[in-house]
Amino acid sequence: MAVSEREAASALVSELSKLARHEGANAGAWPGLTTYRFTRPTRPGFDDIDRLALAVIIPATQAPDEMCYRVLGDRRDTGCGVVAASVTRPAWCLVLQIEPQLVRAVGENVRGRAQAKDLDPRGVSPLDTEMSYTVARFLGALTSADDRRVLAPLYLQELVYRVLQREQRVTLVELAAAQTIRSPIGSALSYISANLAEPLRVDTLAAQACLSPSAFSRAFRDLTAQSPYQYVKEKRLDHARRLLDGGQVGVTAVSREVGYTSVSHFIKEFHGRYGVTPGRYAGARPDSWGAAAG
Secondary structure (H helix, E strand, C coil): CCCCHHHHHHHHHHHHHHHCCCCEEEECCCCCEEEEEECCCECCCCCCCCCCEEEEEECCCCCHHHCEEEEECCCCCCCCCCECCCCCCCEEEEEEECCHHHHHHHHCCCCCCCCCCCCCCCCCEECCHHHHHHHHHHHHHHHCHHHHHHHHHHHHHHHHHHHHCCCCHHHHHHHHHHHHHHCCHHHHHHHHHHCCCCCCCHHHHHHHCCCCHHHHHHHHHHHHCCCHHHHHHHHHHHHHHHHHHCCCCCHHHHHHHCCCCCHHHHHHHHHHHHCCCHHHHHHCCHHHHHHHHC
């Protein structure tokens, strides 16, 4: 569905207003997401952010051509000046932490490169229609439990994809790589991706990072905003969905390939994540209809 610049901007403001109900910072809607509502002139305090993140700024005018975004990390100067705002015309902002591993995973499938374009001297980029609407859909998916579980991760992946297509690509990739290398958790994340079929216990992963299990768990949550168990489960189910999308429709084989020793447990967790059993998910693929009919 084609969406106009004004419609995309309006949708984004509408979704932000639902989440940022209070003056200043509003957290809790999604791990690593903070939304802001300003009703008086304010300089957003984003300069101390040292985690990879995306900042979106919507001025009180809500004019599409004045909305902007910026990739943050390493306590870089955001270039954000004072944002004009009032009670009747608030300004809105959001900061969304992005997992470096997600940048790498999406980047591996992005063949094109952003067009050469000079960044604004402040380091910000215009929030165009595609970006605005992608952010709006991500925020909108957080209000429903099912949408949050199924759609929000997909919209987050699309958002990273959109940034990688634009002039902030280099900043995003460089910060993601730097944070992965700097963190001892990076080696554990790579190990998880390469060994989803194997038992992935905390002590095994901690050894990859040369940390004690307790120190590893704390550092892992700091980097990913998830526990090791939650992260591994999400990666296994994401990989299972990709296998089913690719035509590997045997539920038992897929469950084994992503590390589940119990098929019934795999089916239960897949249903909990995607709202449908893996068998029904595979059967819903168009290229499976002919085989099913036969």
